[in-house]
Amino acid sequence: MAETQPTLDGTSPTLAPQRQITDEIVQLHAEFARREAAGEKLPATIHDFPPYRSSVLRHPTKNPKLADPEAIELVSPVFGERDLDPIEADLTLQHSGEPQGERITVRGRLLDSRGHAVPHQLIEIWQANAGGRYIHQRDQHPSPIDPNFTGAGRTITNADGEYLFTTIKPGPYPWKNHLNAWRPAHIHFSVFGSGFTQRLVTQMYFPGDPLFPLDPIYNSIHRQEDRDRLISTYDHDLTVPEFSMGYRWDIVVDGPDATWHEPDPEPAPRHASTAEGAH
C-alpha cells in the first residue's frame, strides 16, 4: 500500500480522508440494512468492504478447498494441556520488570449456541502495548516498544468454559488504510476447538471507544448487534482492589448469538478461519 505522508494542509494525494471513509461506511450500512429488509440474506461480515481498503486485496476470491481434518493432523503440530504453563495467561509477568500501562483482568466464558460451556479449549491472545505498539517488524510507528511487554498469551478454558487473562490495556494505533486511520483499542483472540482445523479468530474491543464509527475493520460487520458482541463490559466485580480493572467478555462459537469471527473458508461451522492479518 502507498505510504504517502500528508501534505502541509493535511491532505494526501493518494489516501482518502477519514470523512470519505466514514461516509462510505454509513452509506454501505444503510444499503445492507435495505437489502436485508427486502429479504436478502447477507453474511454477518462483508468480506469485500471497500472502506477497508486492503481487504479488497486480501479477502478470498476463489472457492475454498475442503480439507480433511484427520489428514491435516497427521502432519500438523499438536498441543496438550501439559504444554501450557499457567503463567502464560499473565502477560504482565513475562519479563523482569512490570510493563507500562493500565493493568486489566479479562475474564469470560466460551459458550456454544445453546449456552453450554466449552471446556478445555485453547485460547490465545495477542495485542499492542499501552502505547499502541506491536513487537512486529511492520509496526514502525513512533511509539516506544515496552521491553517488559511482549503482548502474547494463552490459556485453556476450565471445566466451566471460563478463561482469565491478566494483561495491559492496549492503546489505539495508526494504520495506513486511509489518512489519519486509527484502530480502536483491541485484543486479538484465537479459539481452537478440538483440533487446529477448527480455529476461530476475532477481536475484543473496550466499551465507549470513540473510534468505533471511524474504523472500517470494525464496521465491516454491518449489523450493530453483531458489532456489540465484540465489545467487552466493564465489570467492577472483576476489578481487583489495588491491582487491575476488570472486563468481561463471553465468546459464543456458533449459532445465532455467535461472536463474529474472521471468515470461514467452508460453510460448515467451526472450521479453520483464514489467516489473520497484522491489524
Ligand SMILES: [Fe+2]
Ligand atoms: Fe491489532
